[in-house]
Amino acid sequence: MDEIAAILEPHIPGLRRYAWALLRDREAADDLVQDCLEHALAGWHMRRRDGNPKAWLFTILRNLHISELRRRSRRGTRADVEEADSAEAFQDADPERRLIFRECLAALDCLSEEQKSILLLVGVEDLSYADMAKALDIPIGTVMSRLSRARERFRQAMETGSAPQLRRVK
Amino acid sequence: MSVDQPIGEDDLNAFVDGRLGPERHALVSRFLSENPQLGERVAADIAVRNTLRDSLQFKAAEPIPARLRIANLAVERHASRPHWLRVAAAALLFALGGLGGWFAHARFAATSVAQRETRVAAEALSAHRVFTAETVHPVEVAAAQEAHLVQWLSRRLNHPLKAPDLSAQGFHLMGGRLLPAGSGAAAQLMYQDDGGARLTLYLRADGEAGTAFRFVQGQNASAFTWSEDGFGYAIAAQVDRTQLLNIAESVYQQSKVSEEPKKPPPT
Structure with missing residues (x-):
């Protein structure tokens, strides 16, 4: 068990960061990570020996997230993602940093789930392009074009600021 | 280009x-x-x-929360029922829901495991708050009558209980009481250490085959909850999370031993 812990635990900070970026809710994010780790432990013997555990873990977490999203949309309830939690994270930061932080999260919300995941897994969690292709089950060339599109959308959302609706009214 | x-x-x-x-x-x-x-x-x-x-x-x-530590998850995974048993239990509940009409089914579906666990935790924490503050009657039946206490609570909860021995963690049994819980009953066992700090173990039927340890932070105390064999457990105290987990694990191990008396010793 110590050996498994030594392989899995170094990835927990990254998994928590990815889960939090997707859900923006401290408890819900840690529930998702817990769920992911429990699945990983249950399927430990089925993991690919040659595969990299990092990509495997992030793929499990993303799949759990997607099935939760589907379940939620079937039930017709909206995700209760409150900003309160996000604000708490940067309570001590100076106002300008806090503003950038908020804009950054708002821009992320302009992206589809897949775009968000590509941007976060490649740009923040440093997954290789090959691992990303495996995680999404698409060819590497397609990863490249989707990554470019996600970047473009994110950049534009950051440039327009966090309140595009208000801008339109003006 | x-x-x-x-x-x-x-x-x-x-x-x-x-x-x-x-x-x-x-x-x-x-x-x-x-x-x-x-x-x-x-x-x-x-x-x-x-x-x-x-x-x-x-x-x-951020530091990794205790509940996400592999060692803590692994303890739980060891304890969980085989998957097919859970599936069978779910199928049975679904069939019962069908018999009882859609209301029963909808109610079951609407209350997730997490919600039920939170309810057990909330009940446990509120019982903890009320009775640990009590100086005259903290318990209904004192530890001096432990055999009677255990027999009585087991009968009222319709489940064989055992008061875990927490002396290794510095806590000794003070006694226990019977509490109302929804349509059934719950039991609270209270322990105290030499410094007068109190800890409570709350038990009630919850119909769960087995779930992971969950940490719940209350206003004054925190709790670890879990389920095993249709029974919900919550251990509440004002100690830090690591210490509380250690106590929860001890309670869990002891409840396993008492439920499997016929298991042959490892050779």
Whole structure:
């Protein structure tokens, strides 16, 4: 068990960061990570020996997230993602940093789930392009074009600021 | 991008991500300076990538919560029922829901495991708050009558109980009481250490085959809850999380031993 812990635990900070970026809710994010780790432990013997555990873990977490999203949309309830939690994270930061932080999260919300995941897994969690292709089950060339599109959308959302609706009214 | 320029989308992405070798990097860099419009776009991509990384860095810097430690998860996984048993239990409940009409089924579906666990935790924490503060009658039946206490609570909860021995953690049994819980009953066992700190173990039927340890932070005390064999457990105290987990594990191990008396000793 110590050996498994030594392989899995170094990835927990990254998994928590990815889960939090997707859900923006401290408890819900840690529930998702817990769920992911429990699945990983249950399927430990089925993991690919040659595969990299990092990509495997992030793929499990993303799949759990997607099935939760589907379940939620079937039930017709909206995700209760409150900003309160996000604000708490940067309570001590100076106002300008806090503003950038908020804009950054708002821009992320302009992206589809897949775009968000590509941007976060490649740009923040440093997954290789090959691992990303495996995680999404698409060819590497397609990863490249989707990554470019996600970047473009994110950049534009950051440039327009966090309140595009208000801008339109003006 | 013209055909004679061998620089493609993969180069630009790898440039933004800093994944190019030095030679290729220099080549792309030169190409971008010759195409200022594209260069500007790529520079902006790098800037927003850094902003995103910086904004989320705080989360990865946080210490790992105890409930996500592999050792803690592994304890639980060992204890969980085989998957097919859970499936069978779910199928049975579904069949019962069908018999009882859609209301029963809908109610079951609407209350998730997490919600039920939270309810057990909330009940446990509120019982903890009320009775640990009691100086005259903290318990209904004192530890001096432990055999009677255990027999009585087991009968009222319709489940064989045992008061776990927590002396290794510095806590000794004070006694226990019977409490109302929804349509059934719950039991509370209270322990105290030499410094007068009190800890309570709350038990009630919850119909769960087995769930992981969950940590719940209350206003004054915190709790670990879990389920095993249709029974919900919550251990509540004003101690830190690691110490509480240690106590919860001890209670869990002891409840396993008492439920499997016929298990042959390992040879």
